[in-house]
Amino acid sequence: MSLTLAQFNNLSQEVAIAQLLICCTSSVWANKIANARPFADFDALLANSDAIWDEVQTNEANLLEAFDGHPQIGNVASLKEKYRNTQDSAAHEQSGANDAADDVLEALAKGNQDYLDKFGFIFIVFATGKSAQQMLDLLLARLPNDRATELANAAAEQNKITRLRLSKLLGNA
Incomplete structure (x- = not known):
């Protein structure tokens, strides 16, 4: 499903979170991004995503939840x-x-x-x-x-994956 940014900004909270969980399975990240809407442009969305990910990754449980979304x-x-x-x-x-x-x-x-x-x-x-x-x-x-080094490495890689998935969700990839 590809959305415009305007469509994404106007989704219900529940649907926005569901779409975001396709990009990253951290429920904290998805909820914070959905709550940060509306975004003026795609760059603003990515900047918010990066900032929220920086917060989210400080909690190991949030990281592991995001990692669990990968086969x-x-x-x-x-x-x-x-x-x-x-x-x-x-x-x-x-x-x-x-x-x-x-x-x-x-x-x-x-x-x-x-x-x-x-x-x-x-x-x-x-x-x-x-x-x-x-x-x-x-x-x-x-x-x-x-393990600490690998949590940090995996978190950085997760953010790259999330950014790509956000690009695909909004038709920017």
Whole structure:
């Protein structure tokens, strides 16, 4: 569903919150954004979203609620489906690339489970435009971090995802 900003500003509170929860499943964030309406323009919405997210992310329960809105990338079959048609423009076609891709997907599934086991929440990353190998590299780079660092990293990635979803909701993407 794509809305104009005027339509979004005029939604009932209940419907606005429901639309916002599609962008980010933090109920505190969604309620605060809905209460901050009307917005003069899309940039004002994003600025408010960023400011409210800065407040919301100080509470771990709010973060975990937002993270729970993402599916866990842990199933090799679902990873294969996700990346089946993804092509990195810099990649060179080589024999055995399909086998390498399966290895990457299996490593990504294992890494995601290792991440969940270590931190207690799923690996959150702004995945748009990233290949499976890039995702794996990011996951492996973040896995040695402590939990506080990863909460902050995941919160920053969540905000990028939320901004993209707001853009899509309002037809700006």
